[in-house]
Amino acid sequence: MSDWREFEQNPVSHSAAHHLTTIQWLLDDQGYARVSDVARHLGITRGSVSVTLKGLRQRGLVVEDDHKHLSLSEEGIQIARGIRTKRILIQALFREVLGVPDEVAEQDACKVEHLISDQTAEAAGGFLVGLEKISLDSQWTLLLESLQRQAAATPTSFPGNETQELALRLEKKDPQGEDHPS
Amino acid sequence: MSDWREFEQNPVSHSAAHHLTTIQWLLDDQGYARVSDVARHLGITRGSVSVTLKGLRQRGLVVEDDHKHLSLSEEGIQIARGIRTKRILIQALFREVLGVPDEVAEQDACKVEHLISDQTAEAAGGFLVGLEKISLDSQWTLLLESLQRQAAATPTSFPGNETQELALRLEKKDPQGEDHPS
DNA sequence: TCAACATGTTTGGGTTGCCAAACTTGTCGG
DNA sequence: CCGACAAGTTTGGCAACCCAAACATGTTGA
Known part of the structure; x- marks a missing residue:
């Protein structure tokens, strides 16, 4: 199996990801971002933010002007935008596809946004773009809704029977040739 | 919005999740599991595994017989199975749906398996079950392949143009408009 | 001018989780 | 019986992160 700790060697940690996207969001929203704003937004103390941002400044992702106002470097912007885009996708x-309630979808997306590969995120984007294009055709919409x-038929517990059986089938080593369009 | 650190308050950490699923896998594969086996499988030292498993034993998730052979308690089995099922789904x-290459899909699934909510995992299961059922309909299969x-039309970088534009549209479509990204 | 308050930083503590290295056990061939 | 080796544990270090609390600064209203 691939290194399960790839997790840790991410260019930016879960914590750092949220610091960056928060700064970006604050800039969009109120035009400026200070340590206190970031702390309030993340629900952690100013001290923690101060320390974390010192690191991100040293790594050249965050910039501070002479008035203690924070902004992102070019690289910081890239990273923040990538993470933000992944969360949205x-x-x-x-x-849109699985029919999960929005709050749950948001929570899950928030937890995994910085871990998903570019490739998978891009594929999700492509899929959604394609879905958008054909969603005018009500026939496909009906199928998707079906x-x-x-998908939304919630059993009392996870995993439900059908889901567990499916997982078992999927687990068995290459049972039948599945379609790999790539 | 929900605490972004929900991450941390997971019933089982990323590390613990892998210890549990590794024990389960070793039991399935070779009939027994020892500290050394787990360490080898995870690519970490025996010392680390020893310490971690002491915690999991105290939490009642892992059991050790009189011959230093490890197994999972009922609760441990539940958790391990849940995580394993999530990864597979x-x-x-x-x-199957996004058309991502299997290795990439596996890596990503491995990184997020313990973070995804039961509800989303169940929805994924339900969706895949439904997809299996209607995949005999060649029209739908053609659409999915399309x-x-x-989705697989990989641009040189993430996010690609169309993907970025879609993300922007999705972002603006937010009905509340007051969505805090924290 | 200055007390009060908000903001930012520093410091000492705590947790998780990894490693290296020393130490303890248990088993096995000679 | 014993040396050797594999397996397991313990211990001290390190790196992220978080908090609380003390401290430093800067702005502001009376």
Whole structure:
């Protein structure tokens, strides 16, 4: 199996990801971002933010002007935008395709946004773009809705029977040739 | 919105999740599991595994017999199975629906398996079950393949143009407009 | 001018989780 | 019986992160 700790060697940690996206969001929202704003927004203390941002400043992702106002470097912007885009796409995938309630989709997307590979995120984007294009055709919409109903039929516990059986089938080593369009 | 650190308050950490699923896998594979086996499988030292498993034993998730052979308690089995099932479902979702290459799908699934909510995992299962049922309908299969082609059309970088534009549209479509990204 | 308050930083503590290295056990061939 | 080796544990270090609390600064109203 691939290194399960790839997790840790991420370019930016879960914590750092949220610091960056928060700064970006604050800039968009109120035009400036200070340590206190970030702390309030993340629900952690100013001290923690101060320390974390010192690191991100040293790594060249965050910039501070002479008035203690924070902003992102070019690289910081890239990273923040990437993470933000991933969150939006994953959330939309869970919501639009799987039919998961928006709050749940958002929570899950938020937890995994910085872990998903570019490739998978891009695929999600492509899929959603394609879905958008054909969603004018009500026939496909009906099919998708049918699938979503199936997906949303919540059993009392996870994993439900059908889901567990499916997982078992999937687990068995290459049972039947599945379609790999790539 | 929900605490972004929900991450941390997971019933089982990323590390613990892998210890549990590794023990389960070793039991299935070779009939027994010892500290050394787990360490080898995870690529970490025996010392680390020893310490971690002491905690999991105290939490009642792992049991050790009189011959230093490890197994899972009822609760441990539940947790391990849940995580394993989630990994399989997420991997299948990425591979079968989004058309992501299997290795990438596996890596991503591995990184997020313990973070995804039961509800989303169940929805993924339901969706895949439904997909299996109607995949005999060649029309739908063609459509799915079309969507996968769209999804797999990898641009040189993430996010690609169309993907970025979609993300922007999705972001603005937010009905509340006051969505805090924290 | 200055007390009060908000903001930012520093410091000492705590947790998780990894490693290296020393130490303890248990088993096995000679 | 014993040396050797594998397996397991313990211990001290390190790196992220978090908090609380003390401290430093800066702005502001009376």
